[in-house]
Amino acid sequence: MNLLPVLRVPGAPSTMWVRHLIPGLALAFFLPPAAFAQANAPTIRLFPTTVVEDLRQTSSVAKEMETGLQEVIGRLDQQQQLYNESKCDGAESDPGCQRLAKQLGATYLEMLGIMEERLPDMEHTVNNTRLSLEKRLRSEIGNKMTSWTLQETLLGGNKQGTKPPAPTMRGRSGMRLSERFRQYYQLVASSSSQNDQSLAVLASDIYLDMDETSELIARTREEIARATLIEQLNQSFGTITPEMMEVVGGVKSVLFGDETANVQVAGPPPGSIEQAYRSPLEN
Amino acid sequence: MNTSIKALASGSAWLVLLALTLSGCASSPPPCNGPRTNKLDDAVSMVQRALSDGCAADFDRYYNDLLTIAEGDPKAENKRVFSEFLVWSTDQGILSQRQAKEHYNRYFNVKFVTLAGDYNNCSHTCPRRDQVMQSMQRELSDKERGLMKISLDNSGYYRADELYQEVELVLEATCTACAASR
Numbered sequence: 001m002n003l004l005p006v007l008r009v010p011g012a013p014s015t016m017w018v019r020h021l022i023p024g025l026a027l028a029f030f031l032p033p034a035a036f037a038q039a040n041a042p043t044i045r046l047f048p049t050t051v052v053e054d055l056r057q058t059s060s061v062a063k064e065m066e067t068g069l070q071e072v073i074g075r076l077d078q079q080q081q082l083y084n085e086s087k088c089d090g091a092e093s094d095p096g097c098q099r100l101a102k103q104l105g106a107t108y109l110e111m112l113g114i115m116e117e118r119l120p121d122m123e124h125t126v127n128n129t130r131l132s133l134e135k136r137l138r139s140e141i142g143n144k145m146t147s148w149t150l151q152e153t154l155l156g157g158n159k160q161g162t163k164p165p166a167p168t169m170r171g172r173s174g175m176r177l178s179e180r181f182r183q184y185y186q187l188v189a190s191s192s193s194q195n196d197q198s199l200a201v202l203a204s205d206i207y208l209d210m211d212e213t214s215e216l217i218a219r220t221r222e223e224i225a226r227a228t229l230i231e232q233l234n235q236s237f238g239t240i241t242p243e244m245m246e247v248v249g250g251v252k253s254v255l256f257g258d259e260t261a262n263v264q265v266a267g268p269p270p271g272s273i274e275q276a277y278r279s280p281l282e283n
Numbered sequence: 284m285n286t287s288i289k290a291l292a293s294g295s296a297w298l299v300l301l302a303l304t305l306s307g308c309a310s311s312p313p314p315c316n317g318p319r320t321n322k323l324d325d326a327v328s329m330v331q332r333a334l335s336d337g338c339a340a341d342f343d344r345y346y347n348d349l350l351t352i353a354e355g356d357p358k359a360e361n362k363r364v365f366s367e368f369l370v371w372s373t374d375q376g377i378l379s380q381r382q383a384k385e386h387y388n389r390y391f392n393v394k395f396v397t398l399a400g401d402y403n404n405c406s407h408t409c410p411r412r413d414q415v416m417q418s419m420q421r422e423l424s425d426k427e428r429g430l431m432k433i434s435l436d437n438s439g440y441y442r443a444d445e446l447y448q449e450v451e452l453v454l455e456a457t458c459t460a461c462a463a464s465r
Contacts, residue, residue, distance in 0.1 A: 137460040141453065142405035147398040147415065150408075154449045155394065155442075201449050204456030211459060277359065279366035281387035283394055 044140050044153060046203040051132040055206075058125035065118040072111045079104045105235045109228060116224045123217045130210040133203055141200060153200055313337045317348045323361065326352045327368050339377045346386060353433040362391050362434045389422055390429025391436075393443045395450075397422050404454070405461035412458055416451060423447050 083089075083104060088097035141150060315338035318326035330345045338345070349368070353361045369383040378386070388396050397418040400407055408415055423443060430440040 134460040134463055137457050138405065138464055141457045142409070142461040143403050145404055146402060147400045147404060147408045147450075150404060150453065151394060151398045151446065151450065154446055154453065200453050204453045207456045207460065208452070277362050277366075279362060279387055279391065281366055281369055281384045282392050283384065283388055283396075 044200065046133075046136050046140055046199050048136070051129070051136060054125065054129040054132045058122075058129045061118065061121045061125050065114065065122060068114045068118065069111065072107060072114060076104065076107050076111065079107060102235060105231055109231050109235070112224055112228050112231065115220070116228070119217055119221050119224070123214065123221065126210055126214050126217060130207065130214050133207040133210065137203060137207055150200075315341050317345070318352065321352060321355055323349065323353050323356060323364055327364060331368070331371065334372070334377055335375065342372070342377060350390070350428060350433065354428070357433050357435050359434055359436065362436070365391060365429075365433075389425050391426075391434060393426075393430075393439050393446060395419050395422050395443070395446070398450070404457055408454065409458035409461050412454055415454075419447055419450065 079100065083097070083100045086097060086100065088094065088100060091097050092101070145153065313333070313336050315333055318329040320326050320329065326349055330349060334342065334345065349365070353364070366387055369378065369387050372378040373380055373383045385396050388394060397415065402408075426443045427440055430436040430443065
């Protein structure tokens with residue numbers, strides 16, 4: 001599935017930025033301050049108030065963009081349906097079809113316009129969040145911890161094989177958006193039981209997500225002007241390019257869910273409960 | 284003259300015979316055969332005898348033999364057998380305390396001995412992250428053998444596997460953050 005073929009750059013599938021951006025940002029929207037209460041534990045401080053604030057701001061910008069796109073996509077959907085029902089495919093020279101195609105193209109341009117307008121804000125807030133997390137990870141895990149203490153932090157009190165309390169998220173799993181939202185919500189809902197071990201994983205996950213997102217936003221911004229120009233040229237001829245159709249389908253898929261990408265993080269099967277023995281040699 | 288030559292030749296022959304006998308004794312190593320049984324407890328006894336009889340240099344081979352035998356009869360109790368065997372080896376001076384811990388934890392503990400280190404992650408772990416992950420991968424295979432195939436501790440093994448993935452993720456993020464400051 002291609003979200004924005006006209007925005008594509010080599011080596012960076014165009015769907016990636018939205019796939020990574022919106023779930024990552026939406027996380028912050030759902031995160032109440034209490035979600036990070038554990039982060040204030042003296043041992044490891046990965047989510048101080050500044051990072052929480054950055055996340056919150058990022059999420060609100062992302063939400064605005066998501067809402068804006070959703071409305072435009074709804075219209076694109078209706079216009080496309082009308083175009084198909086009018087049997088305009090193969091009848092491009094028909095004046096009525098040309099009018100419909102122009103309307104569709106205009107809405108498409110509107111979508112690009114929303115992205116162009118929102119992306120600088122988004123880039124700014126994503127970068128802020130990324131930099132805050134980067135600083136925290138470097139200081140708390142990079143400089144204050146050895147590989148051994150990191151391992152002990154990740155294991156927490158669960159050395160004997162029980163699972164950690166919170167679900168492990170993988171920000172780059174390619175999971176469909178609604179599912180990501182649901183899982184993020186669950187993660188936050190159980191955040192009161194979280195401790196350092198899951199926070200370290202969560203912070204890493206969000207940071208890598210933001211890092212990749214940041215890069216993709218920058219590339220996307222570079223391509224938007226070109227895509228807009230191409231579509232403006234298309235408007236002169238009143239044509240609907242296959243790319244446009246693909247874009248509409250791609251954006252819908254990202255916002256409303258992509259069944260094929262519904263990849264769950266594989267969890268281990270339940271293991272044996274009997275683990276009474278503890279050797280004096282254990283660390 | 285003849286008599287003295289004969290006497291000399293006879294003396295030399297005795298000396299050669301004595302030297303051969305002595306050298307034969309000195310170069311005859313203990314057999315150091317592997318345990319020939321499928322019962323872990325019996326195998327441990329055989330190995331302990333062999334180790335006490337001069338086969339200590341073959342400790343790693345014996346340890347592997349015991350692991351293979353234990354795989355044939357997996358049960359939770361096996362962890363204890365290996366722990367006690369390693370404690371015995373320490374008591375006998377065959378292994379140091381540290382070596383014994385490494386032999387045990389590598390196979391029967393969720394924690395990775397590979398991650399032992401006294402320096403911080405930015406300066407020590409990140410520059411050799413690939414090697415660390417490769418070593419962890421190898422150790423995870425040993426844990427699969429020790430925890431799952433020998434001790435039937437499936438959840439322990441899965442936790443180790445999960446820990447491996449978490450370390451990979453956190454190190455990727457942390458090392459990216461460390462590199463960004465340079």
